[in-house]
Amino acid sequence: MPAHAGLYINVEGKPAVDVRFRVRFHETDAMGVVHHAAYITWFEEGRSEYTRVAGFPYSRMSDEGVNLAVIDLAARYLRPARYDDEVIVTTCLEETSSRRLTFTYQVCRLPDRATLATGSTSLVSVDAAGHVMRLPDAVLATYRKAGRG
Amino acid sequence: MPAHAGLYINVEGKPAVDVRFRVRFHETDAMGVVHHAAYITWFEEGRSEYTRVAGFPYSRMSDEGVNLAVIDLAARYLRPARYDDEVIVTTCLEETSSRRLTFTYQVCRLPDRATLATGSTSLVSVDAAGHVMRLPDAVLATYRKAGRG
């Protein structure tokens, strides 16, 4: 049973969080489909929702001086999303070390659940000067608890 | 004669600053032309260049704790810009009071100089808590000097 409202166990047995929204018109480009950079902001929205559900919203992080910086990003594009499509971003936490968090993402279109894109991002904790630091214990504990479902 | 490299006197006798760049693909939308919100970022780029030329770059402002917040915005769209078009944003400073700066913008396409859009933004100085404050004297003096050409 998920530890938190919104967290569920996916078909691979991993805790996952969904966020659902419609494609905005400004996210499209002159090829008539969603621009590939928009998916990167959707991944972030998935990660935000995961963090919210895990009980440690980004907004609280920034109040406590924790900045999570993306250091690595990968995306694969399978089918285009179009304006007005309803999409779901499913986010899992793949790796939780004291220095690095890795999230994976799957973007599906509704209602047919076709996968449009997949991706992953790794993040590190940086202080105000931009130096990599150990993830604060409270952040780590929150993610580890969520990551166990 | 302009007081600063980059500042020139336009046909209406006002100091003006130009910045020139190409339309980026991600700025287009599914109608095949540049999305109307992209012009707002171009106005900002025009204002940035004006400020740079006037000798008080935004980057220095933020170091000194000066935040200029847009409080009012207007834009008129005449002709669409397209991907790869080269455009020029011409920026003038219309109003310089101790509490408010108003910039106007004209976006032209090269090489035919057709006007694509015009606009204006008004900005106020806000402190870290977001309260409106008097513009710092150094900022005001810089703009007034530039505004006189």
Added chain:
Amino acid sequence: MPAHAGLYINVEGKPAVDVRFRVRFHETDAMGVVHHAAYITWFEEGRSEYTRVAGFPYSRMSDEGVNLAVIDLAARYLRPARYDDEVIVTTCLEETSSRRLTFTYQVCRLPDRATLATGSTSLVSVDAAGHVMRLPDAVLATYRKAGRG
């Protein structure tokens, strides 16, 4: 009584449509608040929702070769939105002529309903070559019906 689910009569007696979402992190800027251009995309999202509720989604318009181009835009910024804020965009249709639609917007923050920004956009119908044309009767009828509540 509203003609459509989602349309309601606001305090000024006008049909209105609400759309609600959270501020995305990428919409913020280095001043720590939402960038002023992001509101323009929120206005568009409000207009999209209005159009969807009125029964003539943008996606159908584009299938039928109707392009609505923004020709005029105004925005006033009252208070900053921040990352993770939940906001509501309320959209009304102010003007429906055979050549021009004018929408007005109010962006409020939840839960305190403070108004963050207001704005308006005027749109015209353009053909594939970008020439202004009369709004198609079906589009006009849909909007007029919605605009009467």
Added chain:
Amino acid sequence: MPAHAGLYINVEGKPAVDVRFRVRFHETDAMGVVHHAAYITWFEEGRSEYTRVAGFPYSRMSDEGVNLAVIDLAARYLRPARYDDEVIVTTCLEETSSRRLTFTYQVCRLPDRATLATGSTSLVSVDAAGHVMRLPDAVLATYRKAGRG
């Protein structure tokens, strides 16, 4: 000697193309640095410049019905870019097959030439219906010629 103005041979002996611009304010986020998704649009700008220099601008491609869709993307972030920084994107063409083009990117900051980010994207040619098709011979020949320097 480069085959085209703008193409040069880099230290690894590969043809490369540079494009140079300033960071725009709207590209920053509330962490005070450039948002990671902005680099993806910079990679695209590098690719656009490469294509322009190679003699087959994207704008001509779209006139001829050629759409190049990104199917794969990777980015690594080393140091943050900040507002007003001047950056250079260096683009190389790593792979040119009849079905796939792979570009690599390096983003450096001026004047110290520190590398801020690196990345790669793979693109395929799609027809109007979105089906993958062989790259048109003229496109392929242009890229192959450029790729030989």
